[in-house]
Amino acid sequence: MNKKVLLVTLIISSLLIIPACRTKAPGTPLQDYTGVELTYYKLHDNSEVISPYIDEFIKTHPGLKINYRKFTDQENYETTILNEMAAGKGPDIISMPNTWFASNYQKTTPLPQEFASIDQYDQTFVSIASKDLIFEDYAPSTDQEETRRIYGIPLHVNTLALFYNKQHFEEKLPQRGRPAGNWNQIREETPQLTLKNTSFTGLQRSAIALGTANNISLATDIIYLLLLQGEISFYNQSLTAAIFSSDGAAAADNKAFNIIDFYTSFASESKPNYTWNKFVTSDAPGQEIQAFAKGEVSMIIGYPETYQQILGQIEVLKNQGEQTIVKDNIRISPIPQITTEESGSKKSTYAKYYAETVSRNSQHSELAWEFIVFMAQQENAKKYFEATKKPTSRRDLIEEQSKHPIYGVFVSQIGYAESIPMVNAEKYREIITTLINKINTSGLQQTDIKLAQYQINQLIPTEGVINK
Structure with a gap:
């Protein structure tokens, strides 16, 4: 042979998809x-x-x-x-x-x-x-x-999934004991899980780590997730230009505007679902994971490796004499969807x-x-x-x-x-992070999203995202 x-x-x-078979004929010298x-x-x-x-x-x-x-x-x-x-x-x-x-x-x-x-x-x-x-x-x-x-x-x-603290849901939402399967319900139930106080952060416990960029490790990935779930085309069909903010609708009807507004609303004090801000944790990578390990946030979004990262944080915190959640309260549910399961719309995760x-x-x-x-x-x-x-x-x-x-x-x-193909994932991340930070500081304007789209388009070569 x-x-x-x-x-x-x-x-x-x-x-x-068949059982493995011999890769050499009997007697054939190697x-x-x-x-x-x-x-x-x-x-x-x-x-x-x-x-x-x-x-x-x-x-x-x-x-x-x-x-x-x-x-x-x-x-x-x-x-x-x-x-x-x-x-x-x-x-x-x-x-x-x-x-x-x-x-x-x-x-x-x-x-x-x-x-x-x-x-x-x-x-x-x-x-x-x-x-x-x-x-x-x-x-x-x-x-x-x-x-x-x-x-x-x-x-x-x-893929992205939702990590949650089982004890928090049993205490505050015992009728279900777990997160809702769609984002609207997550938003509506956020006040029930949020505990406010008079500290500098104003929050004793957050319902979910959403709304900011610098102290949420996967903020950009979560934005990509929501755009995909909202069936918003990131690029045109030929992948030569980003078009996510270009549906031509006014702000109230613009899909991308509504997606970004939904995300940042969790960090907006004027919104009923306010539950997170830039002071809850430091900007160091993975700080929302530490907050979850401490029981200071009920839900975080993560990848499979996030589970081991939570366990690692629990070990570090215990060694420092700090209170932590118990391992059995770490639970994982599928990533929530924009629509309900009954609607028949397509599911998506990033x-x-x-x-x-x-x-x-x-x-x-x-x-x-x-x-x-x-x-x-x-x-x-x-x-x-x-x-x-x-x-x-x-x-x-x-x-x-x-x-x-x-x-x-x-x-x-x-x-x-x-997923979303990218010319330069790190540059994209910087652009999205800047957009979120701007919104957290001065509110959302449709021009902010258009600027982010323009900046991404400046990175795309003439031939497009796919280098032919």
Whole structure:
């Protein structure tokens, strides 16, 4: 069996939703990969998580060396990748943010077409993977029938959900004992959970961490979530311009205006749902998580990793002799929707995740893709969830993982997860943060939203968000 046939057999057996099969014919000698090295960059995952996959893969690729480098700082990670790739260097395998692919997929090498078809990919991975990671081939051959190509394989998909303090809801809203499933009810019930006082902040306990930017870690992601739930197009159809504030309606009827107004109302003293302000916590990252751990806020919005961050804060606070909530009162519910379930409108949650891809600079792109697909096999995907608690990207593991007592909520939302491609996620974040801060200080004007849209449009190249 030659190398190409071996690769195809491996890929097809791992992408299709069928039991794993042999990747080599009996008696076929293993190829010697001595002198071949792959470099793999990834954020957060310890080498203890990745090393078992490397060790297992090398068993069928003797002599191969895979150098894994873990990064802990997101800004440093992303800057390093872009700088090294621009210099024609960098890793073979990159774990890349899903929002990057539209503008940067030309810097990567697509999955070889003989490895898996678009249909096989879509049958195996959740739909957001196809939406975020499949693009028109930037260098199609003349005899190529399918011009779309796969540029990434996600090992997980993170979505936003609602963390809440069970005790607070049993005390104040015992008729349900949990948050409402839609934002209007959340807003209406906020006064019942909010405890005011005469302190500097004016708040003894907040109902939910919403309304500001600097002391809510995921404020920008929450704005994206609400825009998606409101079915507001962030870009025009060709993705050449941001249009989220351009529906032409007056302020009272402008969808984006109403979304931003809803969000900031939770930090507006003139609104009945006022429950949060810039003084409740400091501006340090993750302070709303600490407030939740202290029992000073009943609800926060977070990703799967937020659960461990809450537990970590509880441990730190206990060591400092401070009061904390008990672990059993940490509960998670699906992200609320703008409309009620009875309305029949579509559901949406915001997804932020990383997908593995191969650099265009790699000298061993097929081998690098082979390793990525090996990691994404069903059994290996199960092990990845067990090690990281990051929800699966594979359709055939959703039913099993959705039963998990903590992370099952996130898995159950994957089917309606959405995202927004970005030219520069950090610049977008700065623009949205400035918008929210301006509103918190001087109130909301439609011109403020139009200015944010204009500033984002200044970042978009002539050819659009998708770098063709």
